[in-house]
Amino acid sequence: MFDGFSLMDIFPIIVAFLSLGLGGILKGATGAGAPLVAVPALALLFDVPTAIAIFSLPNLLSNAWQGWSFRKSQKSKQLVWGFAGAGVFGMALGTYFLTILSPVFLEKALAVIVLAFVAFKLLNPKWILARHIGIKWGPIAGFLAGGLQGVTGLSAPISLSFLNSMRLERAEFIATIAVFFGLTALPQIGLLIYYDILTLYLSFWSLLGLLPIVIFIPVGQFLAKKWSPLTFDKIILTALFIISIRLLII
Secondary structure, eight states: OGGGOOTTOHHHHHHHHHHHHHHHHHHHHHSOOHHHHHHHHHHHHSOHHHHHHHHHHHHHHHHHHHHHHTGGGOOOHHHHHHHHHHHHHHHHHHHHHHHHSOHHHHHHHHHHHHHHHHHHHHHOTTOOOOHHHHHHHHHHHHHHHHHHHHHHSOOHHHHHHHHHHTTOOHHHHHHHHHHHHHHHHHHHHHHHHHTTOSOHHHHHHHHHTHHHHHHHHHHHHHHHHHSOHHHHHHHHHHHHHHHHHHHHHO
């Protein structure tokens, strides 16, 4: 647990910095996916509630910045706000379950969910969802994604799979997912404080966690021009597989 964390122990700081930095690279390259790497890695060091708390403020601030930067790329307000608005309610429900489920169960559930996401990506690389159907079902997908985000710290198995399947252009994808993450982060932070998960002590480390993300986002933007999306997919899926297996066996 983080309560027993010693400032003299540099190893957790290095691992946390690198995991958040890798999340920043992924976010810079694709516009999303930072929690997909950072939260499982942080959960390995501490536990799922602590990992979610540490990532909460970087999640809010980085997505608020991206949402504002790409605001003109929102081609469908119905998709963006239907998806994100429903996610708020799912987030509230998911955060409640975070407080009543055991940390061990949450770690195993997180590992299984990430493995399911990896399997889905490998088995359905070309799955396409028609735009008009995606807009119609956006609120349902948003609610489910928000719930998953609240209880495990990850919405990617639903949110990214849903939006990727619609084959949105990069700018529209970033505009949509940033609003979802930013909007759902607001009630999440409030509830984490209410349930005494995000303490003043963890808030300090959470704010520091923004630094590696901000530092490495430009690296991701640079690499996006050099590497193909397929290369990124392979790297991330490999990392996720290793982290998930580690979560299952600890």
